[in-house]
Amino acid sequence: HKPVYKNANFPTDAEGRTYHLGTKEGEVASRILSVGSVSRAQLLSNLLDPPTPGRPLFQRTSSRGFLTITGRYEGVPVSIVSTHMGQPNMDFVVRENRAVIRGQMAIVRLGTCGAVQRPAKLGDLLIAAHGSIAIRRDPDYWTLLDGHESLLHKRNGASSNGAANGTTAATNGSSAAALYGGFTGRKPYVTSLPVTANQQLAALLAAEAARVVGPDRVVEGLNASADSFYSSQGRTGSDFDDRNEGLLADLVAAHPDLVSLEMETFQLLDLARCSKGSIKAIGMCVALAERYSNAFLEYHKLEELEISGGTAALRALVRVPLDGPSEAEADVLK
Ligand code: R1P
Ligand code: URA
Structure with missing residues (x-):
């Protein structure tokens, strides 16, 4: 049967389910691990506490393919949400989860990214402790x-x-x-000012990541989130007139602490900043590509790194203090 949506301003169906994520109050925990793919969400759900007999993990896939899994980690309610790719999808995830959760929330993104410069190297966990800038093709x-x-x-x-x-x-x-205002001085790519990450969550995540993979494989720095995997990340080719040959070098020169380049962290941190204090957020990603050497991680190694990153993220999520109604909110866990 087809849902009926009311309220063009913020559509929800008759059960109160959001338009894109398809969840309602009671189904999502206030501590959220946001991951880029459905397979990563499913993989990391194996880290959650074993479900009790007769009460499996809550799982819902929306008509748009967003998967939400709710369970507990170390006894604390958490949700893992597959976010897909790019800023608009992160926008759905943050705003629609905010709408179905009472009290303060924490969101950690675990993604993959390019390592822009040393010391960040292939397979490292790169934490956006210095915040994030947006890069937009103009x-x-x-x-x-x-x-x-x-x-x-x-x-x-x-x-x-x-x-x-x-x-x-x-x-x-x-x-x-x-x-x-004319063409002169115009630039093909525009970078924003940095938005900051939640420092408490960043510190917890850095400590947990170092515990899981060792301190030499964790790098804290600035993230950049681009509106393309290609043009605005400085990937070159002959099919399009992208004018991006100098982009990576310019970014590194302007931001000596830039470590990671991907597509969602900025949106997460920007919305957390605008959430009137109601969202604590941080992003971490596995360095899948080394942009300075052109190396790409052997894909079979990714799963182990996702599990390491996921473990650190869940440990940080359940340790960060949150104000507001208690965790027991997730009715699906009762
Ligand atoms: C591009 O391949 C995707 O990978 C990165 C980028 O941010 C983008 O979403 O993150 P995820 O692995 O989390 O999707
Ligand atoms: N994801 C990105 O967005 N960029 C990369 O280089 C690797 C993963």
């Missing part, structure tokens, strides 16, 4: 560039070949340039 750069190049072309006296197109692009581009 399409206006190409819009204005079109007009700019066509104008130059026109000024240089080109007439016959493609002149009609050139003139249209020049007109569009120059009116856009007039409106938006």
Whole structure:
């Protein structure tokens, strides 16, 4: 049967289930481990306390493919939520979970990422203890560039070949340039100022990660979250005019403490910052790619690293103090 949604501003169905994650109050714990894939969520659910007879772990997959698993870790209620990829999906996860949980929440993201510079290396756990910056491809750069190049072309006296197109692009581009401040000085990629992570959670996570994998395999620093795996992470190719050849070098020069590059941590930290004190958040990721050497982790090694990272994340989650209604909230555990 098809659900009926009410309230265009924040749609929920007749049972109070959110539109994309499909969960309702009582099904999600206030301590959440957010992971990028369904398979990682299922793998890490094996770390939860064994379910009691007749009461299996709560599991729900929404129509959009978000999987929520609720159980206990060291006796404390936790949920593992598959978040998929990119900032809009992290936005669904943070906002829709916020809507179904009372009291303060903690969210730890365990993802994979590129290691941008040493000391971060393949297989390390990189913690966004210094916060995160967003990197966005600015399409206006190409819009204005079109007009700019066509104008130059026109000024240089080109007439016959493609002149009609050139003139249209020049007109569009120059009116856009007039409106938006011109092409000169424009950059194809825009980076935000950093947002901070919760320092209490960061310290707990760093200590637990060091305990699990050893301190030489844990690196704390700044994260960057990009709006593409490719262009805005400085991956180059010939199919698109991406103008990103200098991106990684520029990032490293501007941010000496930058360690990880992925796609969701910024959104998590930004929303936590705007949550009126109601969300404590941090991101950690397994370095899957070394961007400075071009090495990529042998994929069969990933599972073990996900389990190590997941163990550290769960240990930090159940140790962070939270204000508000007690943990027993997750009705599905009663
Ligand atoms: C890209 O391959 C995906 O991997 C990283 C990026 O942030 C992006 O989501 O994280 P996850 O492994 O958590 O998905
Ligand atoms: N995920 C990313 O977003 N980037 C990488 O380089 C590796 C994993």
